[in-house]
Amino acid sequence: MDDRKLEVLRAIVEDYVATEEPVGSKAVAQRHALGVSAATVRNDMAYLEEAGYIQQPHTSAGRIPTAKGYRLFVDRLGKIKPLSAAERRAVHRFLSEAIDLDDVVTRTVRLLAQLTHQVAVVQYPSLNRSSVRHLELVSLTPTRLMLVMITDTGRVEQRYVEMPAELSEDDVLELRRLVNEQLQGRPLADAPRVIADLADLVRPELRDTASALARVLVETLVARTEERVAVAGAANLTRPGNFFAGSMRPILEALEEEVVLMQLLGRADSNALLTVRIGDENHLDDFRETTVVTAGYGPGSVVGHMGVLGPTRMDYPGTIAAVRAVARYVSEILEQNR
Amino acid sequence: MDDRKLEVLRAIVEDYVATEEPVGSKAVAQRHALGVSAATVRNDMAYLEEAGYIQQPHTSAGRIPTAKGYRLFVDRLGKIKPLSAAERRAVHRFLSEAIDLDDVVTRTVRLLAQLTHQVAVVQYPSLNRSSVRHLELVSLTPTRLMLVMITDTGRVEQRYVEMPAELSEDDVLELRRLVNEQLQGRPLADAPRVIADLADLVRPELRDTASALARVLVETLVARTEERVAVAGAANLTRPGNFFAGSMRPILEALEEEVVLMQLLGRADSNALLTVRIGDENHLDDFRETTVVTAGYGPGSVVGHMGVLGPTRMDYPGTIAAVRAVARYVSEILEQNR
DNA sequence: TTTGGCACTCCCGGTCCGGGAGTGCCAGTC
């Protein structure tokens, strides 16, 4: 495929993204100084269509890019368009005001939605990539505890623990000391192994209680791989032209399904710096017309993912730049707490 | 206004809610055994229209209720339609599986959305109606602490605290003991008064640190009256017929604005058991076509509000019953932790 | 006060039509 054909493809992608209308040969020839006539562009377009990069909504209409066309654009043609200095400053200022992890996540997801004009999704630091910083036990009633776990990523989780017997204040203190001794500093993923013999380390009267505690820890904090996610910018789905095929119903539903969101953000194992998944590459029927741009973030290693989600017809250079910049800066912030 | 006219109004509201189409005199006369002819119904309708309870979308169309009509229906005509036994069981089962407060709130909001087929909103127990159960200090770096507060309503809040000087492990312990001594069991609203002289209670070296801590406590936990809210069921906005005048854009935007949501849920002072705000009664332009049904919840006293939000044309008896039932059961659950 | 009858209004969906944008192809030019 010669260079001019690539230029024609770029022109079609850029114009289509900008105008939201199929772009014709004349427009390409005029607006992008290719130095050839519309007829020539038509020939190139016929080739690009044959090769599957563009398509016609109907005979005698202009062309729009296919998923394959966008893919080629992203891989070879799009020059990432860095944030403006003003934007960069705004990002820094807004994020540095965050008051705790919740606030970091909330601000991040809003920022992404605002910068990209798309729907933004941010995953909280994944528990199974975190270590225990501190465990706290607070008694609610004589037979009911609250277990509070604080991780090295700043995440705080709470769980109710039903006790088989009444506990004294001292019992609680002893248990707290013990679980902290065992788990502090350890990756949460190791907890099941480390904690297996917790019941053997306490005096006999506390044995049942200790194992109840151990069970809650393992069952609800480790085994259950639920991830927390924050979403913002749903209103951007209604932008004119974001008219999702069918309707936006399935998209809105998916945004409340933690499982689907996690699938979109990318399976946890991915450590790629930045991923762009276009249309079918999401392997989800409802997202066949949707592009997802994600990045991992974390202090040093990746502890979670964030991204935005929009129509395949999106401003790739701008979106990619925004996601990358925000992910980097959030990583820096998390770094400060180590 | 005589009884039959009220019956006609009821018929119009019920049929319109069910069919989503303006209802004509013939339909009313036939489907609701009023024992009079369509012509008579027409006369009553003319009266009801004159009085402002119903209106015509255009000449020669059927009638639809006005906000005033719905209001009358809710106040005098709607017999609340209790949940079925199966629904009640489902509510109990689903909520009793909750694992912590976050989970209670998440499950509640989903349940409401599912039961009512509307958008649901649940406010977390308000901090300024809670008391301090426990305060925990965890050091992140030598000059950075994390303050974790646990309230009697089960809410857990975290805040980063920047320290003016490095702290030893013992310093942290002392501060923890001190703040707990001062605040444990106290309503958070009293914190500013109670904590004012915190700096005077520590040895001189810790004075600056103590006041930094006090400042964070007061500024971010008390003064800042941000409320946390959870939302679910946004996809219900797209139900056929929920076609919000204009578009659903402003609604989606409002759902991400904590301020607007709180205004909809009702100013914090309201202790009414259940509130129905129809159309203009919300005093928000974007919600002129929207009804909000809210209820307070809490163990004993009200600590937060929950509700659902839908088109003025909604199933009032069913929605009211669902919100009331869920609010009651959530209150029971919170009761268990006291 | 209620009722049947009747003329009238207005929406809604379907059809028809002309303009416009864009294409594919072809013959001619460099």
Place this chain on the structure above:
DNA sequence: GACTGGCACTCCCGGACCGGGAGTGCCAAA
């Protein structure tokens, strides 16, 4: 052989038009 101008063709889109149907308001009679 690659490019270009010309031309016939296709198809969408918006507006105009129209007939059926549902519903009303009013009136005279019971």
